[in-house]
Amino acid sequence: MIKCYNFDIVCQEIPDQITLALNISGCPIHCVGCHSPWLWRDEGVPLDENFLSLLIDKYSSGITCVCFMGGDQAPEQVDVLASYIRKKFPHLKTAWYSGRDEISSAINISNFDFIKVGPYIAEKGGLRSPETNQVFYVVKAGGALTRYQFTPKNSF
Numbered sequence: 001m002i003k004c005y006n007f008d009i010v011c012q013e014i015p016d017q018i019t020l021a022l023n024i025s026g027c028p029i030h031c032v033g034c035h036s037p038w039l040w041r042d043e044g045v046p047l048d049e050n051f052l053s054l055l056i057d058k059y060s061s062g063i064t065c066v067c068f069m070g071g072d073q074a075p076e077q078v079d080v081l082a083s084y085i086r087k088k089f090p091h092l093k094t095a096w097y098s099g100r101d102e103i104s105s106a107i108n109i110s111n112f113d114f115i116k117v118g119p120y121i122a123e124k125g126g127l128r129s130p131e132t133n134q135v136f137y138v139v140k141a142g143g144a145l146t147r148y149q150f151t152p153k154n155s156f
Contacts, residue, residue, distance in 0.1 A: 003044035
């Protein structure tokens, strides 16, 4: 069972979205220079449909997206929760930030509107860096992926 260490309402993770960002603990990636090394530990509240519904109901008037920040130890569980959001809260977009180099074959890409892949490598920088190894995808109808290019104009 994946666990939610904490959450926040953010405006900088997903372009043009007000996002409920769920920080998932138990990260197996352990990137050098990680900004959240406490997420390596397996701590927090079990992240299930009930907990997710409570959060979404509480913040639904102010959010447009739910983003799973991590969950690489159990991508199939992230996928189940994204599918649940699609069915129960169809007005919300879904996103997943994975530290893996590739999108997991354990998920249905169509359950997401946005997917970020790639571990953090300090010398390459994050998504806003032109040197980054990380890739941010917008998921189109049918699961087609379009790479989102961050520029000074469209950066958050």
